[in-house]
Amino acid sequence: MRTLYPLILISTLALTDSVNAEWAKRGDLKFQFQAFTDTALHTATQSSNLSVSGNAEFNREIGENGNLTISPFFRVDQHDDSRSHVDLREFIYRHSGDTWEVNVGLGKVFWGVAESNNIVDIINQKDAIEGNSPEHKLGQPMINLLLLKDWGEISLFVLPGFRERTFASKDGRPRGFSAIDTDNARYESDNEQNHIDVAGRISGVINEWDLGFHVFNGTAREPLISFIDATPFYYQLTQVGIDVQATLESWLLKTEAVHKSGSRINDHMQLVSGVEYSFYGVAESDIDIGVVTEWLYDDLTDQANTVFQNDLLVALRFALNDEQSSEALVGVITDLDGGGDLFSAEASRRIGDKFKLQIEALIWANADNDPFLGQFQQEDYIQLELGYFF
Amino acid sequence: MKAALLTSATVALTLSITTPSYAQTAEERGLEIFEQVSAQNDGFQDSTASMTMTLINRSGKKSVRRMRAKTLEVANDGDKSMTIFDEPADVKGTATLTYSHTKEADEQWLYLPALKRVKRISSKNKTGAFMGSEFAFEDIGSQEVEKYTYKYLSEEQLDGIAVHKIEAYPTYKYSGYTRLISYIDQERLVSLKTEFYDRKDVLLKTLTLSDYVHHDDKNWRPARMEMINAQTKKSTILEFSDYKFATGMTDKDFSSNSLKKLR
Known part of the structure; x- marks a missing residue:
């Protein structure tokens, strides 16, 4: 993390001339309150937590074909020193040709179509301490060549430099019984964080089908966690996968599938597949209701390095389409092998023109028999977040 | 018949211009005028514009959205x-990309800047409120002649302007309207007013288009559109500014990758 400070200093200096309208800006400042409804079964005993986070994106043209994006992020947390952190989500220069594009720097990339878990989305490390949303990603050092075709695009990546996943410290919540020992991460590659990863993706659209195919070779983003001392182990991974979405009027059919192999893991396949159906303008109102269901599967079953080895998501999405853009999503992920349920609810509503209130709740239930989920049974929380946007 | 008219008095000749053919049905005449309206609209190649949308609720309270629009003409x-959103701030940078089609369903993508995600979305939802306004998606989408059938009603005067009153029936089965009555300026061939009838055939909304500007001596564009909901008494004013035409944009400026490069 410390290596980031010079970059943040540079970006701060670069932004001092941001007053000259050359920079396009957007961002937010969010105040977060979390209430934990149960007493923890570990050392972090707080029943509530306060924190503040900020996110900004500055963008400017450089010459005729160049463009620079700088996105700093910070959070200051009341209890968890690991959660008080800074990052550069992006510090990336883009040069655009007519049929190609080169991106160099710290970048952020999204791959995938699913709602519950984007297993194909492997370029960036998750800033997992921030929460489960796919927007929380650490800036990834990259050299990216994008070839633009009539039918879609080919995107090639060289990824020098690895970012370790963030986890709650012993003072943070929610977490399992033992805090992950991030100070003693181990690697399969002798080059550790300096291993150079490569990846490529071909994607395109054929009528109602959006298709993607990718390959990745390098350090796995998701570590194996030692049962003995809770240290993360980052193994070398070869992954191939597809993501497919069919958009058929009110139906969206979505599938992500990956095959993972490496010398330190058993070859296996993961799948997230499901449908989303939307009812538009329910009962002559402006309200839309979407029903989402997805099956999450891992053929390693018992040894799977995921909680989603055979799980089903069922969720309802509400969009009021009112002046305040009020929205809600409620759902449950059920372990079909009887390992427990995870209930979640989130809702948001704009207040005035500059503010937005978000409410989120997570409840783990019926997980007594599951060694992983069971650890979170006492970690249920409700979160309130007030964001100021600019 | 025509030959007889041509040899007759000037009065009859003038009549033949406003009523071109006796054999033409009301349906054909309605279609013909909308084709002329569409032709008047065509040939701009591409355009960009800034939009300000003011939502006014029943008690008169206002809230404002700002957007930018880019359009590329596609032959046949x-x-x-x-559409790129600038305000309110929480949706800043969000953008939509739409390929509208005359026969098949439209294709549509949504860009979410916080996730850097381009998401394909269903284009079926035509009746939904655009940004909580009185404009439905089908009101602000690309208006293709083929998306309606027509019936000519009458010639009328609207605020001292001679207009064609024409009824249009959406061919799209999920439209929120049974019919639309449009008032087309006979001289400039632009729409001045449209009345929207809901699925129960009750007047739902009235759209008034005004402050038309003639761009490059070719295309008329309204600088102001006001939609009043007759049932809820809410209204939305949509104002356009900074119109630019034939800026040289191509298909590449309307790809899903280009959504990520907007600023």
């Missing part, structure tokens, strides 16, 4: 268009 099919 619907246009490609992009």
Whole structure:
């Protein structure tokens, strides 16, 4: 993390001339309150937590074909020193040709179509301490060549430099019984964080089908966690996968599938597949209701390095389409092998023109028999977040 | 018949211009005028504009949205268009890309800047409120002649302007309207007013288009559109500014990758 400070200093200096309208800006400042409804079964005993986070994106043209994006992020947390952190989500220069594009720097990339878990989305490390949303990603050092075709695009990546996943410290919540020992991460590659990863993706659209195919070779983003001392182990991974979405009027059919192999893991396949159906303008109102269901599967079953080895998501999405853009999503992920349920609810509503209130709740239930989920049974929380946007 | 008219008095000749053919049905005449309206609209190649949308609720309270729109003309099919949101701030940078089609369903993508995600979305939802306004998606989408059938009603005067009153029936089965009555300026061939009738055939909304500007001596564009909901008494004013035409944009400016490069 410390290596980031010079970059943040540079970006701060670069932004001092941001007053000259050359920079396009957007961002937010969010105040977060979390209430934990149960007493923890570990050392972090707080029943509530306060924190503040900020996110900004500055963008400017450089010459005729160049463009620079700088996105700093910070959070200051009341209890968890690991959660008080800074990052550069992006510090990336883009040069655009007519049929190609080169991106160099710290970048952020999204791959995938699913709602519950984007297993194909492997370029960036998750800033997992921030929460489960796919927007929380650490800036990834990259050299990216994008070839633009009539039918879609080919995107090639060289990824020098690895970012370790963030986890709650012993003072943070929610977490399992033992805090992950991030100070003693181990690697399969002798080059550790300096291993150079490569990846490529071909994607395109054929009528109602959006298709993607990718390959990745390098350090796995998701570590194996030692049962003995809770240290993360980052193994070398070869992954191939597809993501497919069919958009058929009110139906969206979505599938992500990956095959993972490496010398330190058993070859296996993961799948997230499901449908989303939307009812538009329910009962002559402006309200839309979407029903989402997805099956999450891992053929390693018992040894799977995921909680989603055979799980089903069922969720309802509400969009009021009112002046305040009020929205809600409620759902449950059920372990079909009887390992427990995870209930979640989130809702948001704009207040005035500059503010937005978000409410989120997570409840783990019926997980007594599951060694992983069971650890979170006492970690249920409700979160309130007030964001100021600019 | 025509030959007889041509040899007759000037009065009859004038009559033949406003009523071109006796054999033409009301349906054909309605279609013909909308084709002329569409032709008047065509040939701009591409355009960009800034939009300010003011939502006014029943008690008169206002809230404002700002957007930018880009459109690319596509020969023999619907246009490609992009809408980029600037205000309110929480949706800043969000953008939509639409390929409208005359025959098949439109294709539509949504860009979410916080996730850097381009998401394909269903284009079926035509009746939904655009940004909580009184404009439905089908009101602001690309208006293709083929998306309606027509019936000529009458010639009328609207605020001292001679207009064609024409009824249009959406061919799209999920439209929120049974019919639309449009008032077309006979001279400039632009729409001045449209009345929207809901699925129960009750007047739902009235759209008034005004402050038309003639761009490059070719295309008329309204600088102001006001939609009043007759049932809820809410209204939305949509104002356009900074119109630019033939800026040289191509298909590449309307790709899903281009959504990520907007600023």
